[in-house]
Amino acid sequence: MRPTPLQPREFFDGAWKGEGELRYRGILGLIRRPNRFRYANYGRWLSNTRKEFEDCFDFDSGLVLRSSFTAEIADERRLHVACDDMPGGADILLSESGYTYTPYTILTRRGPFRIRMRCRDVNAVDEHGVIHDRMEMSWLGLPLATLTMTIHVDRHGVPGDETPSRADRSEPRQ
Numbered sequence: 001m002r003p004t005p006l007q008p009r010e011f012f013d014g015a016w017k018g019e020g021e022l023r024y025r026g027i028l029g030l031i032r033r034p035n036r037f038r039y040a041n042y043g044r045w046l047s048n049t050r051k052e053f054e055d056c057f058d059f060d061s062g063l064v065l066r067s068s069f070t071a072e073i074a075d076e077r078r079l080h081v082a083c084d085d086m087p088g089g090a091d092i093l094l095s096e097s098g099y100t101y102t103p104y105t106i107l108t109r110r111g112p113f114r115i116r117m118r119c120r121d122v123n124a125v126d127e128h129g130v131i132h133d134r135m136e137m138s139w140l141g142l143p144l145a146t147l148t149m150t151i152h153v154d155r156h157g158v159p160g161d162e163t164p165s166r167a168d169r170s171e172p173r174q
Helices: 026-031
Strands: 015-024 035-045 050-059 064-075 078-083 086-095 098-101 104-110 113-125 131-139 142-154
Touching (some): 015 026, 026 142, 035 142
Antiparallel strands (some): 015 035, 015 142, 035 050, 050 064, 064 078, 078 086, 086 098, 086 104, 098 113, 104 113, 113 131, 131 142
């Protein structure tokens, strides 16, 4: 039986790995090419309801983005996530077919500028347990980029769902 979003603890266990593409929109889409990436997410349970995660996006362009965040199971259909670059956090609303984040803001830095991007993030889970993620990002109401990725979850051999050793993680390119 594949874990469904109705079982948040089991559903969010395991090592998540995938790949995807960041496609710029609007004027940026005319001057920037799509950027492919590999994705990895590892975590460990801090309590029965609270989990700490680390996301890593390793782009073909050489950019590596890492983010640490926590998720707390609020009830059987809702989790709350928080991290330093997500003011106010966001809720993850679970359903039979996947999960959706409530709209949230991400703070990012580009050179000397700090940008507040608004994000909408929808994740569908197919019959094989593969997650199909689509995140729409905007800035001041203008479409900025769309991130799409496919995520496979390895729940085998992950009894405590632990963060791997550094040798098991993708490392920034030199």
